[in-house]
Amino acid sequence: MSGSRTAGSCVYELTALKKDYDEGSVQALRGVDLRIMEGEFVAITGPSGCGKSTLLQMLGALDEPTDGTLKYRGAPLPHHSQASAYRAREIGIIFQAFHLLPTFTAVENVQMPMLETDRTAGDRKTRALELLQAVGLEKRVNHFPSKLSGGERQRVAIARSLGNSPSVLLADEPTGNLDSENAHFILDLIIRLHQEHRMTLVLITHDPSIAARASRVIHMKDGRVVSDSNPPPGAI
Structure with missing residues (x-):
């Protein structure tokens, strides 16, 4: 599944992407067209519920789209049984709520994607x-997660996301559960890792000051992209 990491190559290509819930009564995504390129730091912003x-x-x-196409490095994203392998081998994901396993220590949690x-x-x-x-x-x-502070738990989650040297890092409100001091530290850490490892970084945030640090800002509203600063050449 792993693709080329050539500078300037397209990592994600979304065409007319839609996602419905509750048998179509909730339209979370309403036809998103988007390209994300190798090495970009993209912030996606918008109000709660925008998609x-x-x-x-x-x-x-x-999750899988209801309609439209979603390609990763030119190939359709895997479905169902292959999705976990894609997540483990290709990307790192950081969540707002950390999602650490409470009965495992920090070093054990970090090893999970490597399984x-x-x-x-030993490796x-x-x-x-x-x-x-x-x-x-x-x-x-x-230490177990219960013995760690919020900032420490998020640092464990960041370490876990890097376990398999992913080329793409996805972060969903990674500082949302942290105080301002820890939030600043975690954001600096994520940006430093993005730069050092030349990863593509896609970060979800509602905070304009965080989005301002990205090289590209995509604003969403009602399930659609309504603005895109610095889109790549040839963007859909």
Whole structure:
């Protein structure tokens, strides 16, 4: 499934993408046309209920569109049984609510996406320890989520998202549950990792100050893209 990471290549291509719920009574996405290119930092903004989180779920193969096409590096996104492998091998996802497993330690949580690969147990642990050190949690590796602060839990989630060296990082309101100091730290960390690893970053936010740090800002309303700053050449 893994594709070329050539600079300037298209990572995601969405054409007339729609998503309905409740047998069509709720239209979360109403025909989204969009291209996201290699290495971009794209912020997607808009009011609550505008469809931005639904769009991120489509990119992460966490849900499937009702209609339209969604391609990843030129190929249709996998469905059903192949979706978990796509998420583990191709992308990293950071959620607002962290989604850490409460009965596993920090180092065990970070290893979870690696279970989809052929890494040995020793390699998985070594990689997890390296990532936790990279996010400043080398002294908290054996702590359970309940013993970590909100900022620390989000750092564990970030380390987990990087387990398989993804080329794409999807972040859904990653600072939404944090105080201003931790939010600033986490945002700086995500941007630094995006730059250091040359990842494509798609970040959902309702905060204009966060969106302002992106190289491209897409604004959504009522399930549609209503504005797009710095769209790529040839965008739909």
